[in-house]
Amino acid sequence: MKPFDYVRATSHADAHDSAARIIAGGTNLLDLMKHEIETPTKLLDVTRLDMTEIEEAENSVRIGALVTNADLAADPLIRERYGVLSRALLAGATGQLRNKASTGGNLLQRTRCPYFYDTTQPCNKREPGSGCMAMEGRNRILAILGTSEHCIATHPSDMAVAMRLLDARIEIEKPGGEAQILTLDEFYKLPGDTPHEETALEAGDLIVAVHLPDAPKGAQMYRKVRDRSSYAFALVSCAAVVATDRGKITDAALAFGGLAPKPWRNTEMERLLIGEAPSEALFDKAADVLLEGAQSHGDNDFKIPLTRRVVKAVLGELTGATQ
Structure with a gap:
């Protein structure tokens, strides 16, 4: 160091x-x-700044950027209304790390791509223009959606996947004191030609809070598939909320981790589900939409069929179509 x-x-x-x-x-x-x-x-x-509160407002909740992952997961309001977020947090890291990790810092985690961490190897994210060894190398945990010819790294956060599902907005304080509010989709950048530019943060910016809108209607779930049962990053994860009425899906939202450089959500897939009766055929169509354009690179080929199984399992359980 x-x-x-x-x-x-x-x-x-x-x-x-x-x-x-x-x-x-x-x-x-x-x-x-x-x-x-x-x-x-x-x-x-x-850490001495006033950003440690979880505050309920009308139809929303404001989470200070310094709220720890442990405190956020254990908060009664979060557990009651946003159970998917609590479960996502508990699926990440260890108890010791959750006691220290902050909400703002969790959003800013960097990829666990092995070539990013190996400074003897080229990496466009670490050293722009040097190349990407992951394309033809060890890429088992890496992305199949939203990638570019310059980078196939994944975003590692479990919390951010649930936040994306919940339509969270990030409150950023600019150097002049003015506030900027961004959705997670606006906050995270896809690699394109500049994989080293990961977020919309500019020099001197400070994340001060995350805002959650009113809790979604329907059953919530966070499912994480990983190599071992604890302290492992997702191969595929899914945060989902689905509402049904009279045998039809009335609302559906799904966000995915382990598949892309940022928490991934496909609104076309969600629209396909709404108004339809749950069935294996419907869930297969939804997976088709999600995986359209997916590109694997050898070691991570398995992620495509695995993602399909996760989609079908999550939707089947939330709709009661499978037991």
Whole structure:
């Protein structure tokens, strides 16, 4: 790890230092620094700022950026109304890490692609223009949707998948003090020609909160398929909420992890389900829409049929079509 200066912010004005790297729990950043993937010369600790509350407002909930993953998962309001978010959080990392990891930091996790972490190998995300070894190499955990010829890395967060399902909005404080509100779809960037540009954050920006709209109607679920039962990143994950009435699907939303460079959602797939009677044939059609254009790279070929099975299992369970 290279030497750096450490500064503690005592006000929001202190937190808009464009020359510094913000740190809260540090559960991902410190690993990146140890591997010298990131080498900031200055760390700005924001853990003393007033961003630790979960506040209920009319038809919404505001989650401070410094709320820990453990506190968010255990909060009675979140457990009652947004159970899918609580379950997604509990599916990620370990208890010790959840006690430290913050809501804002979780959104900013960087990929676990093995070539991103291996500084002896080229990686367009780490060193733009150097190439992507993952295309022909070890890509078992990597993406099949939303990729480009320059990068097939996946976003690792479980929490962000549930947030995407719930139509969460991110509140960002700009250096001048003005607020910017972005959806998760707007916040995360696809790799395209610039895989090193992962979010819409600009220098000096500070994530201060996440806003959840009113809780969705219907049954909620978070399903995560991984190599072992704990402390493993998703091969495929699905956050879903489905409402039914009189044998028909009246509302459906699904978001996926482990498939793309950001939490993935396909509104065409959701529209296909609404108004239809649950059936295996319908769920197969939904999977077809989701996987249209999917591209695997050898080791991750299995993700295409696995995703289809996850879609059918989640929809079958939430609609009661399968037991």
